[in-house]
Amino acid sequence: GYKGDQIRDFFLTYGDQGRDVTVNLASGGSPQWYGDPQTEDWEVTLVETGTGARIKRVAAYLDQPYFLQTYGDGIGNVDIGALYTQHVASGLVSTVTGVHPTSRFGEMHVSGERVTEFNEKPTMADGWVSGGFFAHKREMVDRYLDDDPDLLLEKKPMQTLASDGELGVFTHEGFWMGMDTFRDWTELNGLWDSGDAAWKVWA
Template identity: 30%
Template sequence: MKVVLFCGGLGMRLREFSDNIPKPMVPIGHRPIVWNLMKFYAHHGHKDFILCLGHHAHVIKDYFLNYDECLTNDFVLEAGQAHLTKTDIHDWKITFADTGLKSNIGMRLKAVEKYLDSLGPDDMFMANYADGLSDVPLDDMLKFFQESDKTACFLCVQPQQSFHYVRLNDDGSVHSIQDTTNTGLTVNGGFFIFKKKIFDYIRDGEELVHEPFERLIADNQLMAYRYDGFWKCMDTFKDKQAFDELHASGECPWQVWREGL
């Protein structure tokens, strides 16, 4: 199944880390976050990727054009030649698509519609923001979506930010105050599954989760797969540090491909 990854945003809240690296290329250990996401999909058998590029697109292109398999794979060095015991991306197909420097997510998705021409209206593809990782059981999510017979589905998770949810009375007095983890509130986790006919709901210039999702809701065509397991996105430098700490400890729940090693 094709996987569309939105890799073109400016990543303004991570500029304190680097002005020269697009957010999907911010590293966790030896590999960027987008590689970790692609490896997750590949583990589940989905290796046909479409990268929606924009900000610093050349950095992402250069990374894969000059990909070094030795960084994350065992190899034998003999007579000056490296012989890999296994490889990461030899069977991946990656389409690099320029979708504009300042395009929103809906515009980026529309820009790569031509690369999904082989799909029929009810054929599925997946999409993601390219800055969040999870150990969500993807096969279960796909089954959930297929059985719904709807047009679109997204991952629904608890917010990771630590803030309080406040309810007010009409006069401005506080009715209640709760930590977000105790409210039952959920947020869009960025893992999407669509049927090709999602494009019938998107108009030029629209943000994906605004007008198009409102139309899907009106037609009862939008599902949310709730998951309470691991999910984390890299929005800020603090998030980057948290990912680094997980990697250093060896606790990387999203690396499902390492199970049993």
């Protein structure tokens, strides 16, 4: 997928990312590393899927009764553990995280020719949209997906899950924002640089 090589390189070099290193550019010798590599209790499988039917193409690696799925363009402080727990307890095939979107425009309350209230990019309290964090039963892959390279999860699979009564929602009232434009990128990086990154839930 898009920038898949960078994601692959991140995990291939993960252990050394927090270490100091000396590189001799004159000799071209091997780098000298300092300290111990960082380790995590993770197992990560990287699969080149292209742009369509991604979940179907990694089906061979899904060997547990449940699996989690997300996109790479949504950031939030979603409680993934609570999402998973609710999903398992529900008995449904799939659960999607519902979030309140943030308006891209300033909102005004108007009385006659006067503005009585002005909110810059308010969170829209009415209605829910998909936050892009999912939990699924393994059977979802075989029942609702196919090998069509143009298959979009948000179209027929999600619509059919909903019409079958097999799609639950995990409502998230906390921080969530999509990063779809350069403006989003700038805003999110500004939050990170200012120390106000609500999605940083790790130490």
